[in-house]
Amino acid sequence: xxxxxxxxxxxxxxxxxxxxxxxxxxxxxxxxxxxxxxxxxxxxxxxxxxxxxxxxxxxxxxxxxxxxxxxxxxxxxxxxxxxxxxxxxxxxxxxxxxxxxxxxxxxxxxxxxxxxxxxxxxxxxxxxxxxxxxxxxxxxxxxxxxx
Numbered sequence: 422x423x424x425x426x427x428x429x430x431x432x433x434x435x436x437x438x439x440x441x442x443x444x445x446x447x448x449x450x451x452x453x454x455x456x457x458x459x460x461x462x463x464x465x466x467x468x469x470x471x472x473x474x475x476x477x478x479x480x481x482x483x484x485x486x487x488x489x490x491x492x493x494x495x496x497x498x499x500x501x502x503x504x505x506x507x508x509x510x511x512x513x514x515x516x517x518x519x520x521x522x523x524x525x526x527x528x529x530x531x532x533x534x535x536x537x538x539x540x541x542x543x544x545x546x547x548x549x550x551x552x553x554x555x556x557x558x559x560x561x562x563x564x565x566x567x568x
């Protein structure tokens with residue numbers, strides 16, 4: 422049994438959109454390519470999703486002439502409440518991510534939990550900032566602008 426302690430990154434954000442609309446934005450490649458793993462200076466050159474348990478996703482963002490690949494596999498899809506997937510960037514070991522969406526008056530609240538390997542503890546703040554930025558991008562795609 423491992424005694425290593427995982428590092429938990431948790432981000433919460435409210436949306437004015439219905440839970441179904443927020444949930445679907447994670448699985449539709451055409452929508453997700455506009456906000457998921459996309460950077461302001463990069464170019465999304467590949468976005469593919471196979472939205473089923475055991476299906477995979479891949480997003481490739483070209484940054485300064487270099488392709489950065491983000492891949493994962495869906496472990497649970499419970500529309501519109503929960504999405505579990507593994508996540509790996511540029512060949513790093515996969516780590517689990519859970520997206521939970523709860524209905525709230527006038528929209529919903531999304532809580533994302535990313536369990537990092539202890540070796541990546543120094544990247545926890547950067548990881549949190551990255552997810553926050555992506556959720557801001559999701560809000561913009563949904564027509565909500567920036568917080």
